[in-house]
Amino acid sequence: MRQEPLTFGEALALVEAKVKQKIDFQSYVNNSSNIKMLERMLTSYQEKKEQGTTHTIPNGCCMADKPFLQEDDAYFISHILIDDALPEHDENNKPFIKHLNDCYWCFKIYSQVLREYYWGRQKIDKCLGGPQ
Amino acid sequence: MTKSFKDISLHELLEICTDESSANHQSAWAEFIHRYKPYIYKVVQNRYLAWGQKSTDITFADIIDDIVNDVFLILFQDGGRALQLFNARNSDKAFRGYLATIANRLTKRKLTKYLIPGAVHDVADTSEQQPGIEKEARWQFFDYIVNRIRKKSGKNQKHTERDILIFNLYLLEEFTREMIEAQPLFRNIGHRVVDNVLMRNKRKLDRDDENILREILDL
Numbered sequence: 001m002r003q004e005p006l007t008f009g010e011a012l013a014l015v016e017a018k019v020k021q022k023i024d025f026q027s028y029v030n031n032s033s034n035i036k037m038l039e040r041m042l043t044s045y046q047e048k049k050e051q052g053t054t055h056t057i058p059n060g061c062c063m064a065d066k067p068f069l070q071e072d073d074a075y076f077i078s079h080i081l082i083d084d085a086l087p088e089h090d091e092n093n094k095p096f097i098k099h100l101n102d103c104y105w106c107f108k109i110y111s112q113v114l115r116e117y118y119w120g121r122q123k124i125d126k127c128l129g130g131p132q
Numbered sequence: 133m134t135k136s137f138k139d140i141s142l143h144e145l146l147e148i149c150t151d152e153s154s155a156n157h158q159s160a161w162a163e164f165i166h167r168y169k170p171y172i173y174k175v176v177q178n179r180y181l182a183w184g185q186k187s188t189d190i191t192f193a194d195i196i197d198d199i200v201n202d203v204f205l206i207l208f209q210d211g212g213r214a215l216q217l218f219n220a221r222n223s224d225k226a227f228r229g230y231l232a233t234i235a236n237r238l239t240k241r242k243l244t245k246y247l248i249p250g251a252v253h254d255v256a257d258t259s260e261q262q263p264g265i266e267k268e269a270r271w272q273f274f275d276y277i278v279n280r281i282r283k284k285s286g287k288n289q290k291h292t293e294r295d296i297l298i299f300n301l302y303l304l305e306e307f308t309r310e311m312i313e314a315q316p317l318f319r320n321i322g323h324r325v326v327d328n329v330l331m332r333n334k335r336k337l338d339r340d341d342e343n344i345l346r347e348i349l350d351l
Binding site: 083093096111 | 274
């Protein structure tokens with residue numbers, strides 16, 4: 001049972017697992033601030049799904065030393081939990097991929113979150129007895 | 133009339149240092165050494181002291197001088213190729229970070245290979261204790277790789293941007309193939325695509341690129 005604070009990427013993996021109805025949060029974490037974080041992200045996911053996902057990359061954000069991925073939970077929630085299931089997934093992601101190649105700081109944030117997300121998924125799969 | 137180099141900008145200084153045909157080439161290098169040798173010396177000295185000054189009886193100053201000379205060899209060689217790699221020429225801070233990266237790598241290599249094998253792994257890596265030094269320089273390599281691969285790919289390749297991202301995640305962030313394939317961005321790519329992308333992009337970096345990246349990043 002996870003006591004220490006979750007990283008953002010781990011939380012994404014848990015919300016994804018919840019959305020796919022594999023797990024309930026309490027089986028994995030019992031720290032109240034972790035639960036709050038997960039529920040907040042789940043609510044954000046539900047709102048985004050109802051609204052539809054139309055996120056754009058702001059122009060010049062990274063030139064100003066303010067990489068837009070920094071603290072942008074919503075983008076990752078859309079990217080990982082919603083966009084991934086869309087048929088036009090590949091085409092929609094092209095501007096984002098280009099941006100990650102243009103902006104080192106966003107690339108760093110993206111790789112950090114996705115690394116945490118990967119290991120979060122590994123832990124969940126292990127608990128569930130293998131990749132689902 | 134002899135041009136004074138004391139007040140010229142970093143940008144101008146690097147331009148002349150990397151232009152062997154310039155009449156001021158040697159004077160520019162003299163100014164470069166005057167401006168940056170104390171800093172390089174300090175970086176090497178700090179690195180050396182952090183790693184193992186008690187493990188050898190070779191005199192301290194000789195070793196430091198030797199490593200600092202090696203740093204300058206790297207900077208001088210191939211018409212200043214290592215300096216040509218540096219793009220943020222308006223930032224002295226970023227440039228010092230770049231020099232620190234090279235100096236740290238060479239110190240580590242020297243101590244590991246010739247002086248105190250194994251000692252480098254016995255003490256904590258001090259790079260984390262120097263926030264802002266290596267990290268500041270690292271984006272230069274990222275930028276370099278992106279530009280080189282874009283240039284060599286041309287405009288007709290459909291997946292150039294995707295391939296660059298895969299390559300950088302592997303090279304700079306040490307993602308494994310499994311980690312890359314598990315990402316939402318790449319879940320639809322076919323089996324062995326990652327392997328092919330890595331192989332293809334390695335080929336796009338020529339021998340000089342590889343040498344310079346290996347020299348500086350220990351890749």
